[in-house]
Amino acid sequence: MNHKKIGKGIAGILLMASMCLLGTSVLWADTANTANTADTAEEKKPAVESTITSCLVNPDKTSVTVKAVTEGDMTGTDGMLYLVEQQPYQKDLNGRTDYAGAKPFGKEVTYSFSLNQGTKDDRLYSRFVVAVWDGEKYIEVSKPHYITNPEAVAPNTKPFNDPLTKKGLQIELNMLADAFELGVKHASTNIAFHQILGEGIEYQYDGKTYHFSKQVMEGYDSTISALSNKGMTITAIILNGWNDATPDLIYPGTKKSSNAFYYLFNPATEKGFEQTRAIASFLAERYNGSNPNQGKVSNWIIGNEINNQQWNYTGSWDLNSYVQAYHDAFRIFYTAVKSVSANDRVYFSLDYNWNNEIDNKLKYGGKNIVDTFNSITASQGQMDWGLAYHPYPAPMIEPEFWDDANTGWITNDFNSPVINFANLNLLTDYMAQTAFRSPTGDVRHIILTEEGFTATSPTRGDVSQIQAAAFAYSYYLVDSNPHIDAYILSRQVDAPLEVRSGLSFGLWECRMDQGDHIVATKRRKIWQVFRNIDKKKYTIELTEFAKPIIGIEKWSDVVPNFRWRSME
Numbered sequence: 001m002n003h004k005k006i007g008k009g010i011a012g013i014l015l016m017a018s019m020c021l022l023g024t025s026v027l028w029a030d031t032a033n034t035a036n037t038a039d040t041a042e043e044k045k046p047a048v049e050s051t052i053t054s055c056l057v058n059p060d061k062t063s064v065t066v067k068a069v070t071e072g073d074m075t076g077t078d079g080m081l082y083l084v085e086q087q088p089y090q091k092d093l094n095g096r097t098d099y100a101g102a103k104p105f106g107k108e109v110t111y112s113f114s115l116n117q118g119t120k121d122d123r124l125y126s127r128f129v130v131a132v133w134d135g136e137k138y139i140e141v142s143k144p145h146y147i148t149n150p151e152a153v154a155p156n157t158k159p160f161n162d163p164l165t166k167k168g169l170q171i172e173l174n175m176l177a178d179a180f181e182l183g184v185k186h187a188s189t190n191i192a193f194h195q196i197l198g199e200g201i202e203y204q205y206d207g208k209t210y211h212f213s214k215q216v217m218e219g220y221d222s223t224i225s226a227l228s229n230k231g232m233t234i235t236a237i238i239l240n241g242w243n244d245a246t247p248d249l250i251y252p253g254t255k256k257s258s259n260a261f262y263y264l265f266n267p268a269t270e271k272g273f274e275q276t277r278a279i280a281s282f283l284a285e286r287y288n289g290s291n292p293n294q295g296k297v298s299n300w301i302i303g304n305e306i307n308n309q310q311w312n313y314t315g316s317w318d319l320n321s322y323v324q325a326y327h328d329a330f331r332i333f334y335t336a337v338k339s340v341s342a343n344d345r346v347y348f349s350l351d352y353n354w355n356n357e358i359d360n361k362l363k364y365g366g367k368n369i370v371d372t373f374n375s376i377t378a379s380q381g382q383m384d385w386g387l388a389y390h391p392y393p394a395p396m397i398e399p400e401f402w403d404d405a406n407t408g409w410i411t412n413d414f415n416s417p418v419i420n421f422a423n424l425n426l427l428t429d430y431m432a433q434t435a436f437r438s439p440t441g442d443v444r445h446i447i448l449t450e451e452g453f454t455a456t457s458p459t460r461g462d463v464s465q466i467q468a469a470a471f472a473y474s475y476y477l478v479d480s481n482p483h484i485d486a487y488i489l490s491r492q493v494d495a496p497l498e499v500r501s502g503l504s505f506g507l508w509e510c511r512m513d514q515g516d517h518i519v520a521t522k523r524r525k526i527w528q529v530f531r532n533i534d535k536k537k538y539t540i541e542l543t544e545f546a547k548p549i550i551g552i553e554k555w556s557d558v559v560p561n562f563r564w565r566s567m568e
Helices: 009-022 024-032 034-044 173-182 214-228 270-286 319-338 366-380 425-431 464-479 525-532 546-550
Strands: 047-057 063-073 080-086 101-104 108-114 127-133 138-140 167-169 186-192 200-205 208-213 233-239 299-302 345-350 386-389 446-451 484-489 508-510 520-523
Touching (some): 047 127, 063 080, 101 108, 173 214, 186 214, 186 446, 186 484, 200 214, 200 270, 208 214, 233 446, 233 484, 270 319, 425 446, 464 484
Parallel strands (some): 299 345, 446 484
Antiparallel strands (some): 047 063, 080 101, 080 127, 200 208, 508 520
16 A cells, blocks of 8 residues: 655744744734635645546456546645545545555556455445545545446346346235246335344454344344245335344444434445445355355345435434435445346335425435436446335225326426336336436336235225226336336235235235234235236237226327237
Protein backbone atom coordinates (compact mmCIF):
# COMPACT_ATOMS: atom_id res chain seq x y z
CA MET A 1 0.00 0.00 0.00
CA ASN A 2 1.31 3.41 -0.96
CA HIS A 3 1.33 6.36 1.44
CA LYS A 4 1.89 10.11 1.27
CA LYS A 5 4.58 11.67 3.45
CA ILE A 6 3.37 14.52 5.63
CA GLY A 7 5.91 17.14 6.77
CA LYS A 8 5.25 20.65 8.11
CA GLY A 9 8.90 21.87 7.96
CA ILE A 10 10.88 24.31 10.17
CA ALA A 11 8.72 27.26 9.21
CA GLY A 12 5.70 25.55 10.72
CA ILE A 13 7.54 24.86 13.98
CA LEU A 14 8.69 28.51 14.31
CA LEU A 15 5.15 29.72 13.61
CA MET A 16 3.73 27.55 16.39
CA ALA A 17 6.34 28.88 18.85
CA SER A 18 5.48 32.48 17.97
CA MET A 19 1.78 31.81 18.50
CA CYS A 20 2.44 30.46 22.00
CA LEU A 21 4.32 33.66 22.94
CA LEU A 22 1.68 36.01 21.55
CA GLY A 23 -1.08 34.39 23.63
CA THR A 24 -4.50 36.04 23.73
CA SER A 25 -3.73 38.69 21.14
CA VAL A 26 -3.24 35.90 18.60
CA LEU A 27 -6.61 34.40 19.59
CA TRP A 28 -8.26 37.77 19.08
CA ALA A 29 -6.66 38.13 15.67
CA ASP A 30 -7.80 34.63 14.69
CA THR A 31 -11.36 35.42 15.69
CA ALA A 32 -11.38 38.73 13.86
CA ASN A 33 -10.11 37.14 10.67
CA THR A 34 -12.22 33.97 10.64
CA ALA A 35 -14.21 35.09 7.61
CA ASN A 36 -11.09 36.10 5.71
CA THR A 37 -9.41 32.77 6.50
CA ALA A 38 -12.44 30.87 5.29
CA ASP A 39 -12.54 32.93 2.13
CA THR A 40 -8.85 32.29 1.52
CA ALA A 41 -9.29 28.54 2.05
CA GLU A 42 -12.19 28.55 -0.37
CA GLU A 43 -10.13 30.46 -2.93
CA LYS A 44 -7.25 28.00 -2.59
CA LYS A 45 -9.41 24.89 -2.99
CA PRO A 46 -8.25 23.23 -6.21
CA ALA A 47 -10.66 23.80 -9.09
CA VAL A 48 -10.43 20.23 -10.35
CA GLU A 49 -13.24 17.87 -11.33
CA SER A 50 -12.82 14.21 -12.15
CA THR A 51 -15.21 11.48 -13.23
CA ILE A 52 -14.44 7.78 -12.95
CA THR A 53 -15.67 6.30 -16.22
CA SER A 54 -15.00 2.62 -15.49
CA CYS A 55 -13.86 0.39 -12.65
CA LEU A 56 -13.46 -3.19 -13.79
CA VAL A 57 -11.88 -6.47 -12.80
CA ASN A 58 -9.51 -7.44 -15.60
CA PRO A 59 -9.72 -10.70 -17.58
CA ASP A 60 -6.88 -12.09 -15.45
CA LYS A 61 -9.36 -11.99 -12.49
CA THR A 62 -6.59 -10.80 -10.17
CA SER A 63 -6.28 -7.11 -10.99
CA VAL A 64 -8.46 -4.01 -11.40
CA THR A 65 -8.29 -1.16 -13.89
CA VAL A 66 -9.87 2.22 -13.17
CA LYS A 67 -10.21 4.92 -15.80
CA ALA A 68 -11.02 8.58 -15.10
CA VAL A 69 -11.33 11.83 -17.00
CA THR A 70 -10.28 15.09 -15.33
CA GLU A 71 -10.37 18.78 -16.08
CA GLY A 72 -9.52 21.95 -14.19
CA ASP A 73 -6.68 23.83 -12.52
CA MET A 74 -4.25 21.86 -10.32
CA THR A 75 -2.86 24.99 -8.64
CA GLY A 76 -2.45 24.35 -4.90
CA THR A 77 -1.75 20.64 -5.36
CA ASP A 78 1.36 18.57 -5.96
CA GLY A 79 0.22 17.98 -9.54
CA MET A 80 -0.78 14.35 -8.99
CA LEU A 81 -4.18 12.63 -9.24
CA TYR A 82 -4.51 9.98 -6.52
CA LEU A 83 -6.93 7.07 -6.53
CA VAL A 84 -7.96 6.35 -2.95
CA GLU A 85 -9.79 3.22 -1.84
CA GLN A 86 -12.77 3.41 0.53
CA GLN A 87 -14.91 0.83 2.28
CA PRO A 88 -18.70 1.38 2.20
CA TYR A 89 -18.63 2.59 5.82
CA GLN A 90 -15.95 5.23 5.13
CA LYS A 91 -17.61 8.50 4.14
CA ASP A 92 -14.58 10.80 3.76
CA LEU A 93 -10.78 10.86 3.44
CA ASN A 94 -10.02 12.48 6.79
CA GLY A 95 -6.62 11.36 8.08
CA ARG A 96 -5.91 9.23 5.02
CA THR A 97 -2.41 9.16 3.51
CA ASP A 98 -2.57 5.89 1.56
CA TYR A 99 -3.57 5.49 -2.07
CA ALA A 100 -4.20 2.73 -4.58
CA GLY A 101 -2.64 4.62 -7.49
CA ALA A 102 -1.08 7.95 -8.46
CA LYS A 103 -0.79 9.59 -11.88
CA PRO A 104 0.37 13.02 -13.04
CA PHE A 105 -2.50 15.28 -14.04
CA GLY A 106 -4.00 14.38 -17.40
CA LYS A 107 -7.37 14.62 -19.06
CA GLU A 108 -7.51 10.82 -19.17
CA VAL A 109 -5.75 8.65 -16.60
CA THR A 110 -5.70 4.91 -15.97
CA TYR A 111 -4.87 3.08 -12.74
CA SER A 112 -4.18 -0.62 -12.32
CA PHE A 113 -3.69 -2.54 -9.08
CA SER A 114 -4.20 -5.93 -7.46
CA LEU A 115 -7.72 -7.15 -6.56
CA ASN A 116 -6.43 -9.07 -3.51
CA GLN A 117 -9.56 -11.24 -3.52
CA GLY A 118 -9.82 -13.68 -0.64
CA THR A 119 -7.45 -11.75 1.61
CA LYS A 120 -7.97 -9.21 4.37
CA ASP A 121 -7.13 -6.55 1.75
CA ASP A 122 -9.88 -7.74 -0.64
CA ARG A 123 -10.93 -4.86 -2.91
CA LEU A 124 -13.92 -6.50 -4.59
CA TYR A 125 -16.38 -4.61 -2.39
CA SER A 126 -14.40 -1.35 -2.25
CA ARG A 127 -15.21 1.96 -3.85
CA PHE A 128 -12.65 4.40 -5.22
CA VAL A 129 -12.37 8.18 -5.46
CA VAL A 130 -9.98 10.46 -7.31
CA ALA A 131 -8.35 12.99 -4.99
CA VAL A 132 -5.66 15.67 -5.04
CA TRP A 133 -3.13 16.45 -2.31
CA ASP A 134 -2.91 20.06 -1.09
CA GLY A 135 0.19 19.48 1.02
CA GLU A 136 -1.69 18.40 4.15
CA LYS A 137 -4.70 16.35 3.13
CA TYR A 138 -6.58 14.71 0.32
CA ILE A 139 -9.41 16.60 -1.35
CA GLU A 140 -11.93 14.47 -3.21
CA VAL A 141 -12.49 15.61 -6.79
CA SER A 142 -14.71 12.74 -7.99
CA LYS A 143 -17.74 10.84 -6.78
CA PRO A 144 -17.05 7.35 -5.41
CA HIS A 145 -17.21 4.46 -7.86
CA TYR A 146 -17.49 0.72 -7.22
CA ILE A 147 -16.25 -2.23 -9.25
CA THR A 148 -19.10 -2.96 -11.64
CA ASN A 149 -18.30 -6.46 -12.93
CA PRO A 150 -17.96 -8.75 -9.88
CA GLU A 151 -19.27 -11.55 -12.12
CA ALA A 152 -15.82 -11.58 -13.75
CA VAL A 153 -14.48 -13.67 -10.85
CA ALA A 154 -17.51 -15.99 -10.50
CA PRO A 155 -16.67 -19.71 -10.50
CA ASN A 156 -20.26 -20.56 -11.50
CA THR A 157 -21.00 -19.31 -15.02
CA LYS A 158 -23.94 -21.59 -15.83
CA PRO A 159 -26.82 -19.88 -17.67
CA PHE A 160 -29.78 -18.58 -15.68
CA ASN A 161 -32.47 -21.21 -15.11
CA ASP A 162 -35.18 -19.74 -17.34
CA PRO A 163 -38.34 -21.89 -17.18
CA LEU A 164 -40.73 -22.40 -20.08
CA THR A 165 -43.53 -20.45 -18.40
CA LYS A 166 -43.87 -17.55 -15.96
CA LYS A 167 -46.22 -19.38 -13.58
CA GLY A 168 -45.16 -19.29 -9.94
CA LEU A 169 -46.65 -19.87 -6.51
CA GLN A 170 -45.92 -19.41 -2.82
CA ILE A 171 -45.81 -23.08 -1.88
CA GLU A 172 -46.49 -25.02 1.32
CA LEU A 173 -43.62 -27.46 1.70
CA ASN A 174 -45.95 -30.26 2.87
CA MET A 175 -47.94 -29.89 -0.38
CA LEU A 176 -45.18 -30.35 -2.94
CA ALA A 177 -47.09 -33.06 -4.80
CA ASP A 178 -49.91 -30.58 -5.36
CA ALA A 179 -47.44 -27.96 -6.57
CA PHE A 180 -45.96 -30.39 -9.08
CA GLU A 181 -49.45 -31.28 -10.34
CA LEU A 182 -50.11 -27.56 -10.76
CA GLY A 183 -47.02 -27.21 -12.96
CA VAL A 184 -45.37 -24.52 -10.83
CA LYS A 185 -42.19 -23.17 -12.43
CA HIS A 186 -41.27 -20.35 -10.00
CA ALA A 187 -41.28 -20.42 -6.20
CA SER A 188 -40.13 -18.07 -3.47
CA THR A 189 -38.85 -18.50 0.06
CA ASN A 190 -37.90 -16.09 2.83
CA ILE A 191 -34.45 -16.23 4.45
CA ALA A 192 -34.21 -14.63 7.89
CA PHE A 193 -30.84 -12.89 7.75
CA HIS A 194 -30.78 -12.16 11.48
CA GLN A 195 -31.19 -15.83 12.48
CA ILE A 196 -28.39 -17.30 10.39
CA LEU A 197 -25.41 -16.80 12.69
CA GLY A 198 -25.04 -19.53 15.31
CA GLU A 199 -23.20 -22.80 15.81
CA GLY A 200 -22.50 -25.91 13.79
CA ILE A 201 -21.08 -24.52 10.53
CA GLU A 202 -17.73 -22.75 10.22
CA TYR A 203 -17.11 -20.45 7.26
CA GLN A 204 -13.83 -18.80 6.34
CA TYR A 205 -14.06 -15.45 4.59
CA ASP A 206 -11.22 -13.01 3.90
CA GLY A 207 -9.11 -14.38 6.73
CA LYS A 208 -11.87 -14.49 9.36
CA THR A 209 -14.00 -17.34 10.68
CA TYR A 210 -17.77 -16.98 10.93
CA HIS A 211 -20.17 -19.38 12.61
CA PHE A 212 -23.59 -20.27 11.22
CA SER A 213 -26.49 -22.17 12.70
CA LYS A 214 -26.53 -25.69 11.29
CA GLN A 215 -30.14 -26.21 12.36
CA VAL A 216 -31.38 -23.02 10.68
CA MET A 217 -29.42 -23.60 7.48
CA GLU A 218 -30.52 -27.21 7.11
CA GLY A 219 -34.11 -25.99 7.31
CA TYR A 220 -33.50 -23.68 4.37
CA ASP A 221 -31.61 -26.46 2.55
CA SER A 222 -34.65 -28.71 2.82
CA THR A 223 -37.01 -26.14 1.32
CA ILE A 224 -34.76 -24.83 -1.43
CA SER A 225 -33.48 -28.23 -2.60
CA ALA A 226 -36.97 -29.76 -2.64
CA LEU A 227 -38.13 -27.04 -5.04
CA SER A 228 -35.06 -26.39 -7.17
CA ASN A 229 -34.33 -30.09 -7.69
CA LYS A 230 -37.67 -30.27 -9.49
CA GLY A 231 -36.55 -27.61 -11.94
CA MET A 232 -38.26 -24.63 -10.30
CA THR A 233 -36.52 -21.26 -10.38
CA ILE A 234 -36.16 -20.21 -6.75
CA THR A 235 -36.40 -16.63 -5.53
CA ALA A 236 -34.96 -15.95 -2.07
CA ILE A 237 -36.18 -12.89 -0.18
CA ILE A 238 -33.53 -11.80 2.33
CA LEU A 239 -35.13 -10.23 5.41
CA ASN A 240 -33.33 -8.59 8.33
CA GLY A 241 -35.30 -8.87 11.55
CA TRP A 242 -34.38 -7.62 15.00
CA ASN A 243 -32.14 -9.90 17.02
CA ASP A 244 -30.54 -8.71 20.27
CA ALA A 245 -27.75 -11.25 19.70
CA THR A 246 -26.68 -9.65 16.38
CA PRO A 247 -26.72 -5.87 16.94
CA ASP A 248 -24.11 -5.20 14.24
CA LEU A 249 -26.56 -6.33 11.56
CA ILE A 250 -28.83 -3.36 12.35
CA TYR A 251 -28.08 0.08 10.89
CA PRO A 252 -26.46 2.27 13.59
CA GLY A 253 -28.85 4.48 15.52
CA THR A 254 -31.93 2.42 14.64
CA LYS A 255 -34.36 1.90 17.52
CA LYS A 256 -36.50 -1.21 17.83
CA SER A 257 -40.03 -0.38 16.68
CA SER A 258 -43.29 -2.20 17.32
CA ASN A 259 -44.44 -1.01 13.89
CA ALA A 260 -41.51 -2.56 12.03
CA PHE A 261 -41.43 -6.13 10.75
CA TYR A 262 -37.89 -5.94 9.36
CA TYR A 263 -34.93 -3.55 9.42
CA LEU A 264 -32.39 -1.96 7.09
CA PHE A 265 -29.16 -3.90 6.65
CA ASN A 266 -26.00 -2.34 8.05
CA PRO A 267 -23.15 -1.41 5.70
CA ALA A 268 -22.34 1.71 7.75
CA THR A 269 -19.95 0.30 10.38
CA GLU A 270 -16.89 -1.88 9.96
CA LYS A 271 -18.41 -4.81 11.88
CA GLY A 272 -21.74 -4.44 10.14
CA PHE A 273 -20.13 -4.36 6.72
CA GLU A 274 -17.89 -7.36 7.41
CA GLN A 275 -20.70 -9.50 8.87
CA THR A 276 -23.16 -8.57 6.14
CA ARG A 277 -20.59 -9.29 3.45
CA ALA A 278 -19.68 -12.67 4.99
CA ILE A 279 -23.31 -13.75 5.37
CA ALA A 280 -24.17 -12.67 1.83
CA SER A 281 -21.18 -14.56 0.45
CA PHE A 282 -22.01 -17.63 2.55
CA LEU A 283 -25.57 -17.72 1.21
CA ALA A 284 -24.45 -17.18 -2.38
CA GLU A 285 -21.95 -20.06 -2.11
CA ARG A 286 -24.31 -22.42 -0.28
CA TYR A 287 -27.09 -22.03 -2.84
CA ASN A 288 -24.98 -21.94 -6.01
CA GLY A 289 -26.43 -25.26 -7.18
CA SER A 290 -23.32 -27.36 -6.71
CA ASN A 291 -24.85 -29.42 -3.87
CA PRO A 292 -28.27 -30.99 -4.64
CA ASN A 293 -28.90 -31.39 -0.90
CA GLN A 294 -28.79 -27.61 -0.52
CA GLY A 295 -30.35 -26.55 -3.82
CA LYS A 296 -30.10 -23.53 -6.09
CA VAL A 297 -31.29 -19.96 -5.63
CA SER A 298 -31.37 -17.99 -8.88
CA ASN A 299 -33.14 -14.76 -7.88
CA TRP A 300 -32.21 -12.74 -4.79
CA ILE A 301 -34.48 -10.00 -3.42
CA ILE A 302 -32.80 -7.76 -0.85
CA GLY A 303 -35.43 -6.72 1.69
CA ASN A 304 -39.15 -6.38 1.10
CA GLU A 305 -41.20 -3.46 -0.23
CA ILE A 306 -38.47 -0.95 0.53
CA ASN A 307 -40.68 2.05 -0.27
CA ASN A 308 -42.39 1.40 3.07
CA GLN A 309 -40.07 1.35 6.08
CA GLN A 310 -42.43 -0.98 7.90
CA TRP A 311 -40.50 -3.67 6.02
CA ASN A 312 -37.07 -2.02 5.99
CA TYR A 313 -36.98 0.18 9.06
CA THR A 314 -34.25 2.57 10.12
CA GLY A 315 -36.17 5.65 11.30
CA SER A 316 -37.31 8.91 9.78
CA TRP A 317 -35.04 9.77 6.82
CA ASP A 318 -35.27 11.88 3.71
CA LEU A 319 -35.54 9.99 0.43
CA ASN A 320 -31.96 10.45 -0.81
CA SER A 321 -30.30 9.47 2.48
CA TYR A 322 -32.54 6.43 2.85
CA VAL A 323 -31.98 5.17 -0.69
CA GLN A 324 -28.21 5.76 -0.47
CA ALA A 325 -28.03 3.68 2.72
CA TYR A 326 -30.13 0.92 1.14
CA HIS A 327 -28.03 1.09 -2.03
CA ASP A 328 -24.82 0.56 -0.03
CA ALA A 329 -26.31 -2.59 1.51
CA PHE A 330 -27.79 -3.79 -1.79
CA ARG A 331 -24.40 -3.50 -3.48
CA ILE A 332 -22.81 -5.79 -0.88
CA PHE A 333 -25.36 -8.51 -1.70
CA TYR A 334 -25.07 -7.85 -5.42
CA THR A 335 -21.29 -8.20 -5.33
CA ALA A 336 -21.47 -11.34 -3.19
CA VAL A 337 -24.05 -13.03 -5.40
CA LYS A 338 -22.58 -12.08 -8.78
CA SER A 339 -19.01 -12.96 -7.75
CA VAL A 340 -20.18 -16.51 -7.02
CA SER A 341 -22.83 -17.14 -9.72
CA ALA A 342 -22.37 -14.78 -12.64
CA ASN A 343 -25.90 -15.16 -14.02
CA ASP A 344 -27.93 -14.98 -10.82
CA ARG A 345 -30.19 -11.92 -10.59
CA VAL A 346 -30.53 -9.43 -7.75
CA TYR A 347 -33.61 -7.28 -7.12
CA PHE A 348 -35.16 -4.71 -4.85
CA SER A 349 -38.85 -4.90 -4.00
CA LEU A 350 -41.71 -2.39 -4.15
CA ASP A 351 -45.38 -2.47 -3.21
CA TYR A 352 -47.98 -1.01 -5.57
CA ASN A 353 -47.78 2.57 -4.22
CA TRP A 354 -46.10 4.20 -7.22
CA ASN A 355 -46.96 7.79 -6.23
CA ASN A 356 -49.15 7.12 -3.20
CA GLU A 357 -48.88 7.08 0.62
CA ILE A 358 -45.79 9.29 0.62
CA ASP A 359 -44.44 11.23 3.61
CA ASN A 360 -40.74 11.12 2.57
CA LYS A 361 -39.87 10.11 6.13
CA LEU A 362 -41.02 6.51 6.47
CA LYS A 363 -42.91 6.03 3.20
CA TYR A 364 -41.73 6.85 -0.29
CA GLY A 365 -43.25 6.53 -3.75
CA GLY A 366 -42.09 3.53 -5.73
CA LYS A 367 -41.31 5.77 -8.69
CA ASN A 368 -39.09 7.99 -6.52
CA ILE A 369 -37.27 4.93 -5.20
CA VAL A 370 -36.59 3.69 -8.74
CA ASP A 371 -35.46 7.14 -9.89
CA THR A 372 -33.15 7.71 -6.93
CA PHE A 373 -31.67 4.22 -6.86
CA ASN A 374 -30.97 4.36 -10.59
CA SER A 375 -29.38 7.79 -10.26
CA ILE A 376 -27.06 6.60 -7.49
CA THR A 377 -25.97 3.51 -9.39
CA ALA A 378 -25.42 5.51 -12.57
CA SER A 379 -23.08 7.80 -10.62
CA GLN A 380 -21.33 5.25 -8.40
CA GLY A 381 -21.14 2.29 -10.77
CA GLN A 382 -24.08 0.86 -12.65
CA MET A 383 -25.32 -2.62 -11.73
CA ASP A 384 -27.60 -5.06 -13.50
CA TRP A 385 -30.24 -4.64 -10.77
CA GLY A 386 -33.80 -5.83 -11.24
CA LEU A 387 -37.24 -4.93 -9.88
CA ALA A 388 -39.55 -7.22 -7.90
CA TYR A 389 -43.05 -5.74 -7.84
CA HIS A 390 -46.30 -6.45 -5.95
CA PRO A 391 -49.35 -5.37 -8.01
CA TYR A 392 -52.19 -6.34 -5.65
CA PRO A 393 -55.75 -5.11 -6.36
CA ALA A 394 -56.67 -1.78 -4.79
CA PRO A 395 -58.19 -2.32 -2.30
CA MET A 396 -56.85 -5.79 -1.53
CA ILE A 397 -60.09 -6.91 0.13
CA GLU A 398 -61.86 -7.13 -3.27
CA PRO A 399 -60.57 -9.35 -6.12
CA GLU A 400 -61.57 -7.17 -9.09
CA PHE A 401 -58.79 -4.96 -10.39
CA TRP A 402 -60.41 -3.94 -13.67
CA ASP A 403 -62.59 -1.39 -11.84
CA ASP A 404 -59.81 -0.02 -9.61
CA ALA A 405 -59.85 3.29 -11.48
CA ASN A 406 -63.03 4.05 -9.50
CA THR A 407 -60.86 4.49 -6.41
CA GLY A 408 -59.03 7.45 -7.97
CA TRP A 409 -55.74 5.60 -7.44
CA ILE A 410 -55.35 4.41 -11.03
CA THR A 411 -54.48 6.59 -14.00
CA ASN A 412 -52.87 5.81 -17.34
CA ASP A 413 -49.75 7.92 -16.95
CA PHE A 414 -46.48 7.70 -15.02
CA ASN A 415 -47.94 9.87 -12.23
CA SER A 416 -50.53 7.23 -11.35
CA PRO A 417 -50.83 6.92 -7.55
CA VAL A 418 -50.93 3.12 -7.86
CA ILE A 419 -49.65 0.73 -10.51
CA ASN A 420 -51.23 -2.71 -10.38
CA PHE A 421 -52.76 -5.09 -12.91
CA ALA A 422 -55.21 -2.39 -14.01
CA ASN A 423 -52.36 -0.38 -15.57
CA LEU A 424 -49.45 -2.82 -15.46
CA ASN A 425 -48.13 -1.69 -18.84
CA LEU A 426 -47.09 1.60 -17.18
CA LEU A 427 -44.52 -0.23 -15.07
CA THR A 428 -42.82 -1.88 -18.03
CA ASP A 429 -43.17 1.23 -20.20
CA TYR A 430 -41.43 3.23 -17.48
CA MET A 431 -38.62 0.73 -17.09
CA ALA A 432 -38.21 0.48 -20.88
CA GLN A 433 -37.06 4.11 -21.05
CA THR A 434 -33.42 4.51 -22.01
CA ALA A 435 -32.39 6.00 -18.66
CA PHE A 436 -33.51 2.90 -16.76
CA ARG A 437 -32.13 0.19 -18.97
CA SER A 438 -29.43 -2.23 -17.87
CA PRO A 439 -25.73 -1.74 -18.65
CA THR A 440 -26.24 -3.87 -21.78
CA GLY A 441 -29.10 -1.65 -22.97
CA ASP A 442 -31.84 -4.18 -22.22
CA VAL A 443 -35.00 -3.59 -20.21
CA ARG A 444 -34.16 -4.66 -16.68
CA HIS A 445 -35.47 -7.92 -15.30
CA ILE A 446 -38.88 -7.48 -13.70
CA ILE A 447 -40.61 -10.17 -11.67
CA LEU A 448 -43.94 -10.09 -9.85
CA THR A 449 -43.24 -11.86 -6.59
CA GLU A 450 -46.25 -11.21 -4.39
CA GLU A 451 -49.81 -10.68 -5.55
CA GLY A 452 -53.11 -12.43 -5.00
CA PHE A 453 -56.88 -12.14 -5.21
CA THR A 454 -59.19 -12.76 -2.31
CA ALA A 455 -61.98 -15.34 -2.62
CA THR A 456 -64.05 -13.64 0.07
CA SER A 457 -65.49 -10.14 0.12
CA PRO A 458 -66.51 -8.23 3.27
CA THR A 459 -69.80 -7.23 1.58
CA ARG A 460 -70.48 -10.12 -0.83
CA GLY A 461 -69.15 -13.20 0.91
CA ASP A 462 -67.90 -15.91 -1.44
CA VAL A 463 -66.41 -14.41 -4.61
CA SER A 464 -64.25 -17.36 -5.62
CA GLN A 465 -65.47 -17.22 -9.24
CA ILE A 466 -64.32 -13.60 -9.46
CA GLN A 467 -61.02 -14.60 -7.82
CA ALA A 468 -60.44 -17.18 -10.57
CA ALA A 469 -61.40 -14.67 -13.28
CA ALA A 470 -59.02 -12.09 -11.82
CA PHE A 471 -56.16 -14.57 -11.87
CA ALA A 472 -56.88 -15.54 -15.49
CA TYR A 473 -56.95 -11.91 -16.62
CA SER A 474 -53.82 -10.97 -14.68
CA TYR A 475 -51.87 -13.99 -15.87
CA TYR A 476 -52.68 -13.24 -19.50
CA LEU A 477 -51.47 -9.66 -18.97
CA VAL A 478 -48.15 -10.92 -17.61
CA ASP A 479 -47.76 -13.79 -20.05
CA SER A 480 -48.24 -11.41 -22.98
CA ASN A 481 -45.80 -8.79 -21.65
CA PRO A 482 -42.25 -9.56 -22.83
CA HIS A 483 -40.66 -7.47 -20.06
CA ILE A 484 -41.96 -9.51 -17.10
CA ASP A 485 -40.12 -12.75 -16.34
CA ALA A 486 -42.17 -14.36 -13.58
CA TYR A 487 -45.51 -14.22 -11.76
CA ILE A 488 -45.49 -15.73 -8.25
CA LEU A 489 -49.03 -15.90 -6.90
CA SER A 490 -49.85 -15.61 -3.22
CA ARG A 491 -50.68 -18.36 -2.25
CA GLN A 492 -51.23 -22.14 -2.49
CA VAL A 493 -53.37 -22.31 0.68
CA ASP A 494 -55.20 -19.64 2.63
CA ALA A 495 -53.35 -18.40 5.71
CA PRO A 496 -55.67 -18.19 8.75
CA LEU A 497 -54.04 -14.93 9.88
CA GLU A 498 -54.87 -13.36 6.50
CA VAL A 499 -58.36 -14.86 6.38
CA ARG A 500 -59.17 -13.22 9.71
CA SER A 501 -58.20 -9.92 8.02
CA GLY A 502 -60.56 -10.59 5.11
CA LEU A 503 -57.94 -11.91 2.67
CA SER A 504 -58.48 -15.43 1.30
CA PHE A 505 -55.77 -15.64 -1.35
CA GLY A 506 -55.36 -19.42 -1.58
CA LEU A 507 -55.96 -21.90 -4.36
CA TRP A 508 -57.14 -23.99 -1.43
CA GLU A 509 -59.33 -23.08 1.53
CA CYS A 510 -57.87 -23.72 4.97
CA ARG A 511 -59.09 -24.89 8.35
CA MET A 512 -59.81 -22.06 10.74
CA ASP A 513 -59.69 -24.08 13.96
CA GLN A 514 -55.91 -24.64 13.99
CA GLY A 515 -54.72 -21.22 15.10
CA ASP A 516 -52.25 -19.83 12.55
CA HIS A 517 -51.27 -23.31 11.35
CA ILE A 518 -51.99 -23.74 7.63
CA VAL A 519 -54.06 -26.86 6.85
CA ALA A 520 -55.65 -27.20 3.40
CA THR A 521 -59.25 -28.37 3.11
CA LYS A 522 -60.85 -27.76 -0.31
CA ARG A 523 -59.78 -26.60 -3.76
CA ARG A 524 -61.28 -23.47 -5.26
CA LYS A 525 -62.12 -22.70 -8.89
CA ILE A 526 -58.79 -20.87 -9.23
CA TRP A 527 -56.92 -24.16 -8.70
CA GLN A 528 -58.03 -25.57 -12.05
CA VAL A 529 -57.47 -22.24 -13.81
CA PHE A 530 -53.96 -22.02 -12.36
CA ARG A 531 -53.10 -25.57 -13.42
CA ASN A 532 -54.05 -25.14 -17.08
CA ILE A 533 -53.65 -21.40 -17.76
CA ASP A 534 -50.31 -21.89 -19.56
CA LYS A 535 -51.35 -24.94 -21.61
CA LYS A 536 -52.21 -24.26 -25.25
CA LYS A 537 -54.67 -27.14 -25.40
CA TYR A 538 -56.84 -25.88 -22.54
CA THR A 539 -56.28 -22.20 -21.84
CA ILE A 540 -58.87 -20.44 -24.04
CA GLU A 541 -61.73 -22.84 -23.26
CA LEU A 542 -60.75 -22.85 -19.59
CA THR A 543 -61.13 -19.09 -19.23
CA GLU A 544 -64.42 -18.60 -21.08
CA PHE A 545 -66.22 -18.37 -17.74
CA ALA A 546 -64.26 -15.22 -16.87
CA LYS A 547 -65.33 -13.07 -19.83
CA PRO A 548 -68.88 -12.23 -18.62
CA ILE A 549 -67.52 -11.62 -15.12
CA ILE A 550 -65.06 -9.07 -16.44
CA GLY A 551 -67.46 -7.77 -19.11
CA ILE A 552 -65.48 -8.57 -22.26
CA GLU A 553 -66.00 -10.55 -25.45
CA LYS A 554 -62.39 -11.28 -26.34
CA TRP A 555 -59.20 -11.34 -24.29
CA SER A 556 -57.35 -9.53 -27.03
CA ASP A 557 -59.60 -6.52 -26.44
CA VAL A 558 -58.09 -5.99 -22.96
CA VAL A 559 -54.73 -7.79 -23.09
CA PRO A 560 -52.09 -5.99 -25.20
CA ASN A 561 -50.32 -8.37 -27.60
CA PHE A 562 -52.44 -11.25 -26.29
CA ARG A 563 -50.34 -14.38 -26.64
CA TRP A 564 -53.21 -16.66 -27.68
CA ARG A 565 -54.87 -14.17 -30.07
CA SER A 566 -54.80 -16.62 -33.02
CA MET A 567 -56.84 -19.13 -31.03
CA GLU A 568 -59.71 -16.81 -30.11
